[in-house]
Amino acid sequence: AAGAQGMEEMWDSTASKKEHPNIQWFKDAKFGLFIHWGLYSKLAGTWKGKNYYGSGEWIMNQARIPVRKYDKVAATFDPVNFNADEWAQLAKDAGVKYMVITAKHHEGFSMFDSKVTNFDIVDATPYKKDPMKALSEATRMRGIQFGFYYSQFQDWHEPNGGRNTWDFDESKKDYQQYYRDKAIPQLKELLTNYGPLGIVWFDTPGGMTKEQTQRFINELRKLQPKSLFSSRVGQGLGDYKDFGDSEVPPVPIAGAWESIYTHNDSWGYIAHDMNFKSSDEIIELLANVASKGGNLMLNVGPDGLGTIPYYSVKYLKATGAWLQKNGESIYASTAGFIPAQPWGVTTAKPGRLFLHILNRPGNDTVLVPGFTNTASKVYALDGKMNLPFTQKSTDLYVNMTTVKNIHSPNAVLVVEYKGTA
Ligand code: JFZ
Numbered sequence: 001a002a003g004a005q006g007m008e009e010m011w012d013s014t015a016s017k018k019e020h021p022n023i024q025w026f027k028d029a030k031f032g033l034f035i036h037w038g039l040y041s042k043l044a045g046t047w048k049g050k051n052y053y054g055s056g057e058w059i060m061n062q063a064r065i066p067v068r069k070y071d072k073v074a075a076t077f078d079p080v081n082f083n084a085d086e087w088a089q090l091a092k093d094a095g096v097k098y099m100v101i102t103a104k105h106h107e108g109f110s111m112f113d114s115k116v117t118n119f120d121i122v123d124a125t126p127y128k129k130d131p132m133k134a135l136s137e138a139t140r141m142r143g144i145q146f147g148f149y150y151s152q153f154q155d156w157h158e159p160n161g162g163r164n165t166w167d168f169d170e171s172k173k174d175y176q177q178y179y180r181d182k183a184i185p186q187l188k189e190l191l192t193n194y195g196p197l198g199i200v201w202f203d204t205p206g207g208m209t210k211e212q213t214q215r216f217i218n219e220l221r222k223l224q225p226k227s228l229f230s231s232r233v234g235q236g237l238g239d240y241k242d243f244g245d246s247e248v249p250p251v252p253i254a255g256a257w258e259s260i261y262t263h264n265d266s267w268g269y270i271a272h273d274m275n276f277k278s279s280d281e282i283i284e285l286l287a288n289v290a291s292k293g294g295n296l297m298l299n300v301g302p303d304g305l306g307t308i309p310y311y312s313v314k315y316l317k318a319t320g321a322w323l324q325k326n327g328e329s330i331y332a333s334t335a336g337f338i339p340a341q342p343w344g345v346t347t348a349k350p351g352r353l354f355l356h357i358l359n360r361p362g363n364d365t366v367l368v369p370g371f372t373n374t375a376s377k378v379y380a381l382d383g384k385m386n387l388p389f390t391q392k393s394t395d396l397y398v399n400m401t402t403v404k405n406i407h408s409p410n411a412v413l414v415v416e417y418k419g420t421a
Contacts (some may be wrong), residue, residue, distance in 0.1 A: 020239040022226045023256050025145065025198070028332040029097035030290050031323070033316075034149075034260060034299035035087075036267040038105045039073045042304025045270030056301065057268030060107050060156055064166040067157055074109060074124040082306025084134035088142050090308065094316035095323035097331070098145035100201045100297065103132060103190055105149070105268070108157025112194075116185045119157055131306070136194040145198025148190050152183050152233070153206035162206045175207030184219065191223040200227055205234025213237055230258075243294075248285075252293045252335035259289045262299035263312050269301035276311040279318030283410075286319070286330060287356040291345035293335035322410060325382040329354035329412045338368055351418075354381070357400065357411040364403075366413065368396040373417035381412040389415075 040057045047063040054062070060070055091099050104110050110120035113130040122128055132148075139146040153175070155161025159168050160178035191197060200220070208216060213235040220229075231238030240256035243249065248259050263282075264273045277285070282298065289296040300312040323330065329347055336346025336353065343366050344358035355366060371394050378389040380403045389398045396415065403411050 016237050016239060019255075020228055022228065023239060026098070026228055026240060026295070027256050029145070030295050030330050030333070031094075031096045031286060032098040032100065032258070032295055032297035033091045033094060033096040034262070034267075034297045035099065035101040035302065036105065036149075036262075036269075036299055037102055037302050037306075038107055038111055038268065039070070039077055039109045039304075040105070040107060041269040041302060042073060042077050044303060045266070045272055051272055053270070053273070054266065055268060056266040056270040056273075057102075057105050057107070059268075061163075061166075067164070067167050070107065070157070071119070071124070074119065075126070077121070077125040077304060078127045079131070079302075079304060079306030080127070082131050082302075084131065084138040087135060087302075087308065088138035088144065090313060090316060091139060091144055092142045093320045095320040095327060096144065096298075098147060098198050098297075099139050100147040100149050100199055101132070101135065103148040103150050104155075104186065106151045106154040106156055106163070106204075108151075108155040108161060110186065112190065114186055114189055116182055116189065132194060136197075140195060146195070147197050147199030147201055147227075148194070149201040149203060150183075150187060150190065151203050152179075152187070153208075154204055155182065158182060162204075179207070179216070184216065187220055188223060191220060191227065197224055197227045199230065200233075201230045202233040202238070203230075204232060208234065210235040210237075248289055249292050249294070251339070252291075254293065256295075257293075258295040258297050260297045260299065261285060262301070263309075263315070264301075267299050267301060269303045269309070271303070274311075276309070276315060279315040279322065280410075282315060282319045283322050284358050287345055287347070287358065290330050290333055290347045291336045291340065291356065326410075326412045329356065329381055329414070338370060341368070343367075351416060353415040353417065355398070355413040355415065357403075357413060360400070360411065364399060364401040366398040366400055368398070368415070370394050371396040371415075371417075373419040375415050375417050377416040379414050381414050382410070387413065 036057050040059050043059050045052050045056045052059050052062050103112050112132040113122040114120040136146045153162040156164035158178050160174045228239040231242045243259045246261050264275045266273050286296050300308055302308045333347035336348050338346045343361050344356045347354045375391050375396050378387045378398050387398055
């Protein structure tokens with residue numbers, strides 16, 4: 001993304017040099033589901049008859065909604081359609097290995113039962129239940145790692161929280177009071193009451209020095225040493241690197257990292273945003289990110305009633321169906337050792353190179369240049385059909401005429417070889 005280099009410092013996207021002992025599951029996961037869900041989901045991108053675009057979860061900021069007016073949204077929030085098993089099963093069907101959901105976004109509203117504030121789903125809404133409890137259990141039951149997004153600095157509901165400049169004077173804020181009395185106690189609740197968390201996904205650090213951030217991390221780590229903390233915890237102290245929104249690095253990157261994308265153009269639900277990526281686009285993105293050695297965490301935005309948008313359900317399931325047949329080329333793979341080609345990208349496992357045919361060549365001949373090993377067998381992953389190939393020095397030619405899947409992202413070819421890459 002443009003300006004990503006400059007953003008780096010601003011968002012502290014780099015991860016700690018020291019590898020977390022529990023990082024392997026994350027490196028192998030490759031595909032995660034991100035969920036943005038809060039009071040903004042109910043507003044759905046509209047305030048006082050005016051439509052807002054971009055990020056639906058930012059509407060309180062965009063429309064400069066005063067805290068006292070925003071409180072009234074909570075009084076009508078009643079997600080009666082929410083069904084933890086359905087959401088968790090969708091994650092399973094989509095083939096994701098982890099899920100991260102917003103426990104509290106910048107709006108400051110807690111989507112879980114919190115004793116720290118009354119501005120939470122149990123105390124402030126007619127719904128009165130804790131959806132996070134059921135979701136954490138349903139997700140974990142299906143073998144999927146469960147994690148929370150928590151906006152640790154920006155809290156537009158609190159006089160001392162970061163970045164609400166329309167109700168409060170930023171220069172008079174005591175961030176330490178907010179950290180001490182809300183963020184830290186709430187994070188402790190999340191790390192205590194919801195079973196083992198795979199990830200705590202922090203966002204947009206601020207108001208703390210490196211030393212304070214380290215102490216903050218140490219205090220939370222004690223509760224769940226195995227839980228991974230995202231890079232946006234700040235100061236280069238996170239356990240894995242998050243790229244900027246909708247950004248894939250141009251070349252393979254070592255270490256644990258993630259690219260985050262949202263399914264349409266907003267993280268939080270916007271009723272008038274229908275720009276959903278098709279399953280072919282998601283599969284292509286997943287292959288592209290995996291070919292650079294990272295994970296894709298794809299976001300969906302359920303509405304205020306707790307319904308995941310129709311197109312998100314449809315395309316996630318189609319992605320999962322593709323993974324059922326081709327997941328071997330994605331899960332637990334590493335970056336491909338052949339760089340991107342006109343026909344697509346590559347991923348690898350010991351003794352095997354996976355060719356993701358994203359643009360099928362017109363003559364059905366796939367050229368793999370710079371192939372320094374000796375190919376012993378080539379086949380289509382879906383159906384395990386052997387394909388003819390010839391190798392001239394380090395140029396490998398595969399003929400894929402017999403591969404019937406013509407929808408471009410559907411074909412993965414496997415090259416088995418002798419020797420080390
Ligand atoms: C943050 C949030 O402000 C946003 O609402 C959403 O939750 C998103 C996933 O994260 O926004 C960011 C944070 C970092 C970058 C861009 C947007 N970045 O590093 O480029």
